[in-house]
Amino acid sequence: MARIVMKFGGTSVADLDRIRNVADKVAAEVAAGNEVAVVVSAMAGVTNQLVGYAGQAARLYDLREYDAVVSSGENVTAGLLSIVLQDRGVQARSWQGWQIPILTDGAHGSARIEKIEVEDLLRRMAAGEVAVVAGFQGFEPVRRRITTLGRGGSDTSAVALAAALKADRCDIYTDVDGVYTCDPRIVQRARKIDRITYEEMLEMASQGAKVLQTRSVEMAMKHRVPVRVLSSFQEGTGTLVVDEEEIVEQAVVSGVTYSRDEAKITLRNVTDRPGVAAAIFGPLAEASVNVDMIVQNISADQQTTDMTFTVTRADLERAVEVIEANRDKFDFKAMSIDKNVVKVSVIGVGMRSHAGVAQMMFSALAEKGINIQVITTSEIKVSVLIAEEYTELALRSLHSAYGLDAA
Amino acid sequence: MARIVMKFGGTSVADLDRIRNVADKVAAEVAAGNEVAVVVSAMAGVTNQLVGYAGQAARLYDLREYDAVVSSGENVTAGLLSIVLQDRGVQARSWQGWQIPILTDGAHGSARIEKIEVEDLLRRMAAGEVAVVAGFQGFEPVRRRITTLGRGGSDTSAVALAAALKADRCDIYTDVDGVYTCDPRIVQRARKIDRITYEEMLEMASQGAKVLQTRSVEMAMKHRVPVRVLSSFQEGTGTLVVDEEEIVEQAVVSGVTYSRDEAKITLRNVTDRPGVAAAIFGPLAEASVNVDMIVQNISADQQTTDMTFTVTRADLERAVEVIEANRDKFDFKAMSIDKNVVKVSVIGVGMRSHAGVAQMMFSALAEKGINIQVITTSEIKVSVLIAEEYTELALRSLHSAYGLDAA
Numbered sequence: 001m002a003r004i005v006m007k008f009g010g011t012s013v014a015d016l017d018r019i020r021n022v023a024d025k026v027a028a029e030v031a032a033g034n035e036v037a038v039v040v041s042a043m044a045g046v047t048n049q050l051v052g053y054a055g056q057a058a059r060l061y062d063l064r065e066y067d068a069v070v071s072s073g074e075n076v077t078a079g080l081l082s083i084v085l086q087d088r089g090v091q092a093r094s095w096q097g098w099q100i101p102i103l104t105d106g107a108h109g110s111a112r113i114e115k116i117e118v119e120d121l122l123r124r125m126a127a128g129e130v131a132v133v134a135g136f137q138g139f140e141p142v143r144r145r146i147t148t149l150g151r152g153g154s155d156t157s158a159v160a161l162a163a164a165l166k167a168d169r170c171d172i173y174t175d176v177d178g179v180y181t182c183d184p185r186i187v188q189r190a191r192k193i194d195r196i197t198y199e200e201m202l203e204m205a206s207q208g209a210k211v212l213q214t215r216s217v218e219m220a221m222k223h224r225v226p227v228r229v230l231s232s233f234q235e236g237t238g239t240l241v242v243d244e245e246e247i248v249e250q251a252v253v254s255g256v257t258y259s260r261d262e263a264k265i266t267l268r269n270v271t272d273r274p275g276v277a278a279a280i281f282g283p284l285a286e287a288s289v290n291v292d293m294i295v296q297n298i299s300a301d302q303q304t305t306d307m308t309f310t311v312t313r314a315d316l317e318r319a320v321e322v323i324e325a326n327r328d329k330f331d332f333k334a335m336s337i338d339k340n341v342v343k344v345s346v347i348g349v350g351m352r353s354h355a356g357v358a359q360m361m362f363s364a365l366a367e368k369g370i371n372i373q374v375i376t377t378s379e380i381k382v383s384v385l386i387a388e389e390y391t392e393l394a395l396r397s398l399h400s401a402y403g404l405d406a407a
Numbered sequence: 408m409a410r411i412v413m414k415f416g417g418t419s420v421a422d423l424d425r426i427r428n429v430a431d432k433v434a435a436e437v438a439a440g441n442e443v444a445v446v447v448s449a450m451a452g453v454t455n456q457l458v459g460y461a462g463q464a465a466r467l468y469d470l471r472e473y474d475a476v477v478s479s480g481e482n483v484t485a486g487l488l489s490i491v492l493q494d495r496g497v498q499a500r501s502w503q504g505w506q507i508p509i510l511t512d513g514a515h516g517s518a519r520i521e522k523i524e525v526e527d528l529l530r531r532m533a534a535g536e537v538a539v540v541a542g543f544q545g546f547e548p549v550r551r552r553i554t555t556l557g558r559g560g561s562d563t564s565a566v567a568l569a570a571a572l573k574a575d576r577c578d579i580y581t582d583v584d585g586v587y588t589c590d591p592r593i594v595q596r597a598r599k600i601d602r603i604t605y606e607e608m609l610e611m612a613s614q615g616a617k618v619l620q621t622r623s624v625e626m627a628m629k630h631r632v633p634v635r636v637l638s639s640f641q642e643g644t645g646t647l648v649v650d651e652e653e654i655v656e657q658a659v660v661s662g663v664t665y666s667r668d669e670a671k672i673t674l675r676n677v678t679d680r681p682g683v684a685a686a687i688f689g690p691l692a693e694a695s696v697n698v699d700m701i702v703q704n705i706s707a708d709q710q711t712t713d714m715t716f717t718v719t720r721a722d723l724e725r726a727v728e729v730i731e732a733n734r735d736k737f738d739f740k741a742m743s744i745d746k747n748v749v750k751v752s753v754i755g756v757g758m759r760s761h762a763g764v765a766q767m768m769f770s771a772l773a774e775k776g777i778n779i780q781v782i783t784t785s786e787i788k789v790s791v792l793i794a795e796e797y798t799e800l801a802l803r804s805l806h807s808a809y810g811l812d813a814a
Contacts, residue, residue: 016463050483056423057487058494065493068501069486072479076457079476080464086472087465094475098505099551144506 002168003035003125007135007158010044011175012232013077016084021232023084025173026130030090037121037131037165039158040081042073047136047151063108067137067148071097074134074154082132092130095121097137097146102157104138104147111138111147113156113219116164125165133161155216163223170220170227171238172212177231178239179204179211181404182256186392189405193254194237197244197349200254201227203381207345208259217241244349252350252357253402256395259343262292263316264373264385267323269304269333279330280307280323287322289315293343293374293385304333308374310385313339341373342391345383346398358382364401370394409575410442410532414542414565417451418582419639420484423491428639430491432580433537437497444528444538444572446565447488449480454543454558470515474544474555478504481541481561489539499537502528504544504553509564511545511554518545518554520563520626523571532572540568562623570630577627577634578645579619584638585646586611586618588811589663593799596812600661601644604651604756607661608634610788614752615666624648651756659757659764660809663802666750669699670723671780671792674730676711676740686737687714687730694729696722700750700781700792711740715781717792720746748780749798752790753805765789771808777801 006029008022022038029036041047050070054061078094085092100121104111121131135154138147149156155172162170178192179201196204198221205214211229220227220241230238244250270276277296284291294309311319316337323335351357358375361382365372370393374385386394399405413436415429429445436443448454457477461468485501492499507528511518528538542561545554556563562579569577585599586608603611605628612621618636627634627648637645651657677683684703691698701716718726723744730742758764765782768789772779777800781792793801806812 016460019464053423053483053487054490057426057490060494061490062493065486065489065501068503069483069490072482075479075482076460076476079472080460082472083461083464083468083476086469087467094472096475096553146503 001033001035003165004029005037005039005158005162005165005167005170006173007039007154007171008041008173008232009154009175010041010047012173013040013081014044016080018232019077019081019084022081022173023088023090025232026085027088027090030128030130035125037125037133037161037167038081039133039135039154039161040074040077041135041154043077046073046076064145067108067146071134071137071146071148074136078132078134085130085132090130091128092132093124094132094134096134098139100133101141102138102160103141104149106140106142106147108140108145108147110150111140113138113149113160116161118164122165133157150215152213155213156219159216159219159223159225159227162225163219167225170225172227172229173232174211174229175231175233176211177234177236178229179209179255181254182395182399183258186395187256187399189399191404191406193239195240195242195247196254197247198241199244199349199380200347201241203345203347203378204255204257207343207347207381207383208257208261209255250350251348251404252354253346253348253404254350255347256398256402256404257345257347258391258395260388260391261312262310262341262343262385263313264308264310264338264341265316265319265323266336266338267307267332267334268336269299269301270307271331272303272305276305276330277307279326283322283326283329284319287318289319289322293376293383295374310341310343310374340388341385342388343383343385344391344394344398345381346402347381349380351380360401361398364397365394368393368397408440408442410572411436412444412446412565412569412572412574412577414446414561414577414579415448415639416561416581417448417454419580420447420488421451423487425639426484426488426491429488429580430495430497432639433492434495434497437535437537442532444532444540444568444574445488446540446542446561446568447481447484448542448561450484453480453483471550471552474515474553478541478544478553478555481543485539485541492537492539497537498535499539500531501539501541503541505546507540508546508548509544509567510548511556513547513549513554515547515552515554517557518547520545520556520567523568525568525571529572540564557622559620562620563626566623566626566630566632566634569632570626574632577632579634579636580639581618581636582639583618584641584643585636586616586662588661589802589806590665593802594663594806596806598811598813600646602647602649602654603661604654605648606651606787607754607756608648610752610754610785611662611664614750614754614788614790615664615668616662657757658755658811659761660753660755660811661757662754663805663809663811664752664754665798665802667795667798668719669717669748669750669792670720671715671717671745671748672723672726672730673743673745674714674739674741675743676706676708677714678738679710679712683712683737684714686733690729690733690736691726694725696726696729700783700790702781717748717750717781747795748792749795750790750792751798751801751805752788753809754788756787758787767808768805771804772801775800775804
């Protein structure tokens with residue numbers, strides 16, 4: 001007997017037939033003698049529709065009201081799944097965030113879970129009742145308002161609930177059958193990964209792999225929740241996200257990811273003086289523009305410096321505005337922007353003990369005539385910025401170079 | 408300065424443009440210096456969709472889960488209206504049933520409001536904040552579950568809130584501009600009624616006029632809440648529902664209504680003995696079949712009796728099953744059913760002091776050759792059951808006979 005949390009995303013609960021399919025999976029776990037909590041997203045498309053309504057209502061809106069609106073889709077799914085489960089003789093009840101409660105801070109729109117009071121749930125789960133929990137939402141106890149956890153927040157709901165329940169496992173059911181060495185739509189020889197470390201999964205999620213929300217992986221890592229990613233629609237063991245010690249044979253590189261969500265800004269001939277970087281990036285940070293990769297070169301004239309950095313495409317316009325508005329604080333000759341870039345990353349905890357991983361990346365790309373614009377590295381990751389038109393070629397070349405291709 | 412409750416139904420909040428129109432009306436009341444609470448329904452069609460989902464999920468469902476599902480539409484509207492109001496500089500916040508809370512009993516699907524804790528609302532309304540309240544829903548405090556008040560329940564939410572807030576007025580905005588002497592789609596010469604008594608409005612609502620939920624009128628009458636029915640889409644003073652004393656010139660008959668929601672059951676040659684009526688209607692009541700009109704005649708053979716009564720069409724099948732199942736408790740020769748009937752009622756508090764009102768009805772119908780099948784009367788109402796094909800003819804004839812036609 002185990003205590004498990006199962007999470008189903010929007011495509012897995014898109015209509016009543018799919019909700020019945022979910023109920024099959026839940027009923028099977030109950031029949032196997034497990035204590036089960038289920039976390040559900042809104043039916044596919046519902047949250048987007050509600051977000052759209054909020055945008056139509058006002059250009060700038062009160063995030064407390066936005067949360068009250070967009071959280072409603074999950075309540076519907078939780079109630080419907082409970083009805084379907086009861087209909088096949090499985091005891092179940094739905095729980096909204098405020099009913100448990102799932103306590104969060106007051107950062108509406110992207111709130112952080114602070115505590116989940118699970119006593120009631122544990123008692124009822126032990127008595128054989130499935131807890132069907134509305135994902136994505138929480139409750140801010142001071143003003144007694146509903147909060148939401150940000151897009152993809154149901155993953156975080158599930159992992160946080162698993163941590164609070166001290167669950168043996170958190171199964172994330174989605175529309176793919178696991179985490180892959182690379183996007184299989186681009187690299188046909190990509191392989192499903194059986195086991196991956198928290199650290200790698202975190203880098204994969206933050207470097208463009210869309211299978212899990214980054215914050216949910218952070219939380220799983222912090223609380224050592226064993227997470228499994230698997231498909232709602234086909235049988236399989238999926239991918240297990242676990243501690244490094246639990247992986248016997250560790251590949252040097254576990255996966256190759258990409259993100260098209262980048263835009264490059266270059267400031268030419270910035271007058272070089274101490275504090276110029278702070279002068280540039282301070283105002284951007286204040287305007288909540290996230291700067292990712294940064295590179296600073298000496299200019300041809302040796303007196304000034306060229307500064308290149310990347311922001312998300314959504315932030316590009318705002319970033320340019322902020323820079324223009326602060327031109328009195330730092331001098332530069334010209335600003336150029338480039339949206340036709342992609343960030344490609346290779347990720348693997350094996351890098352820590354293997355030299356030459358970055359070198360292999362540079363060689364593989366050079367061999368195909370792909371110019372590297374910016375490089376950043378971390379302990380278990382190397383990322384490069386290249387022209388977007390080379391995306392597919394770069395991914396396939398790197399996937400082969402690191403020996404990841406399926407036989 | 409007054410304290411008012413404004414209620415907007417589903418067609419009044421069907422999309423963002425209409426929600427903006429609602430915000431105009433609310434903003435105008437705030438600008439006039441009033442303290443305002445607004446009760447909103449779900450966007451038109453949403454509740455039907457959610458009810459449909461519940462029906463698809465299971466044939467018989469847990470009403471607690473049904474309530475969790477179908478209550479969500481109102482939360483969306485309340486949030487969106489708050490955003491739109493804030494966008495035009497009007498302070499506003501949304502309130503879900505559990506947040507206020509609106510305390511109800513545990514009769515899920517058709518719960519009764521027991522108490523509304525309005526201290527917080529009153530304080531904020533006095534500070535100029537509009538309270539935007541999700542209609543149709545409440546909170547059952549023992550199990551901490553969401554309840555709903557039954558279809559059309561937002562009217563009841565509004566009146567109950569007006570009573571709890573000791574509001575000066577409860578304005579029910581709908582898609583018609585008031586209460587009419589008869590359905591204007593059938594009787595072209597129907598007139599809008601300027602003032603109507605609670606008692607008449609209650610009979611109108613329960614005898615088929617769909618403009619207000621019956622229970623909301625009962626509650627308005629009990630707490631003496633002045634209710635006004637008016638249009639969201641055109642200017643006008645609407646219809647005021649008030650105490651009898653506030654109406655100076657009272658017509659004998661105020662309105663003519665009809666209900667197609669009737670079905671007639673006749674049991675022939677029932678063995679007549681004391682207690683036979685109880686034997687028939689007891690089991691029906693136990694099966695929650697509401698019996699409306701009843702008439703009992705001596706049969707041709709003088710030894711037995713014929714029993715005719717009406718139930719709603721939705722209950723007909725169940726009523727027939729119950730009667731067949733209890734045939735051992737009372738004997739009869741034959742049962743016949745008739746769905747092609749309509750109940751036509753004339754309503755007016757003036758009847759109390761005027762004789763001959765019923766007689767005028769019988770004459771007017773006889774003159775057109777319309778046969779009356781069943782008659783029931785109350786202090787301020789006469790209802791007859793006739794063949795459905797005569798509906799329009801009967802309504803127009805009665806409307807003219809009682810002098811209600813517009814000039």
